[in-house]
Amino acid sequence: MDDRVSARVAVIGGGWAGLSAAVTLAKRGRKVTLFEAARTLGGRARRVDIDDIALDNGQHILIGAYRETLAMMRTVGADPERLLLRLPLEMRYADGFHMRTPRLPFPLNLAAAMLFAEGLPLGQAVAAMRFMRRLEAAGFRVQPDRSVRQFLDEQGQRGSVLAHLWEPLCVSALNTPIAHASAQVFANVLRDGLTGRRENSDLLVPRVDLGRLLPEPAIAFIHGQGGEVRTGAAIRRIGRDDLGFLLDEVEERFDHVVVAVGPQHASALLADFPALSVTRAAIDALAYEPIVTCYLQYPQHVTLASPMLGFCGGIVQWVFDRGQLGGPKGLLAAVISASGVHEELARDALAARIHHELEGALGTLPAHRMFQVITERRATFSCTPGLARPGRDTPLPGLLLAGDYVASDYPGTLEAAVRSGIAAAQACN
Numbered sequence: 242m243d244d245r246v247s248a249r250v251a252v253i254g255g256g257w258a259g260l261s262a263a264v265t266l267a268k269r270g271r272k273v274t275l276f277e278a279a280r281t282l283g284g285r286a287r288r289v290d291i292d293d294i295a296l297d298n299g300q301h302i303l304i305g306a307y308r309e310t311l312a313m314m315r316t317v318g319a320d321p322e323r324l325l326l327r328l329p330l331e332m333r334y335a336d337g338f339h340m341r342t343p344r345l346p347f348p349l350n351l352a353a354a355m356l357f358a359e360g361l362p363l364g365q366a367v368a369a370m371r372f373m374r375r376l377e378a379a380g381f382r383v384q385p386d387r388s389v390r391q392f393l394d395e396q397g398q399r400g401s402v403l404a405h406l407w408e409p410l411c412v413s414a415l416n417t418p419i420a421h422a423s424a425q426v427f428a429n430v431l432r433d434g435l436t437g438r439r440e441n442s443d444l445l446v447p448r449v450d451l452g453r454l455l456p457e458p459a460i461a462f463i464h465g466q467g468g469e470v471r472t473g474a475a476i477r478r479i480g481r482d483d484l485g486f487l488l489d490e491v492e493e494r495f496d497h498v499v500v501a502v503g504p505q506h507a508s509a510l511l512a513d514f515p516a517l518s519v520t521r522a523a524i525d526a527l528a529y530e531p532i533v534t535c536y537l538q539y540p541q542h543v544t545l546a547s548p549m550l551g552f553c554g555g556i557v558q559w560v561f562d563r564g565q566l567g568g569p570k571g572l573l574a575a576v577i578s579a580s581g582v583h584e585e586l587a588r589d590a591l592a593a594r595i596h597h598e599l600e601g602a603l604g605t606l607p608a609h610r611m612f613q614v615i616t617e618r619r620a621t622f623s624c625t626p627g628l629a630r631p632g633r634d635t636p637l638p639g640l641l642l643a644g645d646y647v648a649s650d651y652p653g654t655l656e657a658a659v660r661s662g663i664a665a666a667q668a669c670n
Contacts, residue, residue: 248272248496248497249271249273249274249485249493249495249496249497250266250273250274250495250496250497250666250669251273251276251488251497251498251499252273252274252275252276252498252499253479253488253498253501253502253510254276254277254500254501254502254643254644255275255276255279255282255283255470255501256285256286256287256501256502256644257283257284257310257455257645257658257662258284258501258643258644258645258658258661258662258665259275259277259499259501259662260275260282260283260456260459261313261459261643261658261659261660261662262501262643262663262666263275263463263468263662263666264313264316264317265663266666267462267463267466267467268316268462268466270466271666272467272468273463273468273469274468274470274471274493274495275470275471276474276475276476277470277471277472277474278473278474279473280472280473281452282457282459282460282470282472283298283451283452283455283456284503284658285503286298286301286451286655287452287456288450288451288452288453288456289615292611294568294572298451298615299532299615299620300559300561301447301451302413302445302447303325303444303445303446304330304434304441304442304444305327305438305440305442305445306433306434306441306656307445307655307659308656309656309659309660310455310655310656310659311445313455314454317458317459317461317462318458318462319453319458323448324447324453325446325447325448325454326448326566327443327444328445329341329344329443330342330434330435330442330444331444332406332409332551334405334551335550335551335552335602335603336552336602337360338359338361338551338553339358339359340354340359340361341354341358342435342442344440345439348374348377351369351370351435352370355367355369360401361402361405362400362401365399365401365402368396368397368402369407372396372397372398373435375396376428376431377436381428381431383424385626385627386626386627388419388421388422388423388424388626389407389411389419389423389424389427390419390422391424392427393407393419404553405551405553407419409551409558410430411430412578413558413559413578414427414430414652414654415430415621416530416532416579416620416624416652417530417621417623417624417625417652418579418580418581421623421625422624422626423624423625423627423628423652424626425626426624426650426651426652429650429651430652444549446548446549446561446566447566449567476489477509477510478513479498479500479510479513479514479640481514482494486498486639486640496639496669497640497669498639498640498641499641499642499643499662499666500640500641500642501642501644501665503619503644504524504622504631504644504646505529505619507524507644508525514637514640516635516636517637517640519636520631520642523629523630524646526629527622527630528622528623528625529618529623530578530579530580530620530622530623531579531584531616531617531619531620532576532577532617532620533576533583533591533615534576534577534614534615534616535574535591535592535595535612535614535615536563536572536574536613536615537572537573537575537599537609537611537612538569538572538609539571539572540571540610541564541569542571543571543606543607544562544564544565544571545562545565545603547562548562548566549562550562552602555594555598556581556583556595557575557576557577557598557599558576558577558578559576560573560574560599561573561574561576573599575599578620588612589612591614592614596609620653621645621646622645622646622653624652631647631648632647633647633661633665633668639669641669642661642665643658643661643664645657645658645661647661649661
């Protein structure tokens with residue numbers, strides 16, 4: 242028997258990175274065991290139940306360029322075409338701004354979107370198209386890396402195109418305020434999201450809870466391939482002896498270990514290995530940004546003009562009509578990405594502020610019957626210029642890292658997590 246097939250691999254962490262690593266290993270015939278401290282898999286993109294309603298710990302959006310995420314869903318039997326609402330990139334705002342990207346190749350898609358956008362002055366549209374062509378001519382390289390705000394200002398991107406297009410795209414993708422976000426990583430997002438295949442820019446909005454997109458079918462797939470998933474199994478220590486890696490005090494030995502927990506937990510797991518001091522230092526140097534999702538349940542007749550609606554000038558950035566996405570009618574999900582003044586508000590004050598901003602845009606609303614605020618305080622790492630992110634490989638052979646924070650061209654997204662999990666699994670040779 243091939244030793245690579247018989248070797249055992251432990252994956253610590255059941256988020257999208259860990260699940261992708263375990264699925265990839267199981268598909269290759271490896272003996273994989275996934276350990277997850279919580280009872281529910283999915284990490285920072287998981288299902289939660291509120292008043293017997295299956296929701297999410299945060300509203301997530303995928304885009305057509307998430308090729309590995311969509312492929313992983315198909316691998317485990319989750320059909321993206323059925324579970325995700327595919328829409329052309331559309332930026333519709335409560336203040337009347339509206340831009341819709343047709344399914345045309347770049348740069349025709351962007352040119353048509355800009356020229357026919359409502360609320361975008363012609364001069365700003367032309368300036369935006371020129372900016373994208375200059376970025377393309379430079380190979381989407383920003384040297385030296387600097388903040389998105391500084392870079393866009395240098396490129397003459399101001400006014401409505403900044404407020405309704407570039408800033409929302411940056412904050413949504415990098416989850417970092419434009420004053421602090423990396424222009425190079427943002428350029429990577431624009432490269433993959435707006436250029437290339439026509440469907441890359443499509444928005445993919447979940448019609449179901451996040452658990453059904455990957456975690457639940459992934460568990461079934463891993464089990465079906467002979468792998469094991471252990472929930473409620475917190476791993477606090479990784480050790481090593483002549484027989485391999487051991488986790489906590491369990492007698493089992495593993496040839497490889499993929500550490501796929503959040504970076505705030507990863508450093509402690511590596512503490513017993515002096516050779517990993519540089520890796521730990523890179524992890525410990527990361528800063529974090531929150532994402533807040535506030536669910537408000539209104540009477541069933543309350544609805545938005547579209548499944549997602551943008552807001553400018555307040556604390557709310559996007560609001561999703563869950564009633565149009567397969568959820569209860571009248572349920573709205575207001576999303577606030579990255580750090581800001583909203584962090585100073587108590588939960589009831591935050592819900593009241595969001596209700597007030599909704600009324601300012603939509604008109605008088607009935608009182609909401611219920612609200613629930615879910616805050617992921619460390620939703621992603623802060624994606625700042627020149628950030629030195631830890632790599633997948635460590636100085637300790639057989640020990641690998643996976644997660645959206647691991648070095649790549651991407652910010653802390655589901656696609657980054659999935660790609661890192663696949664790469665870590667492929668490195669377990």
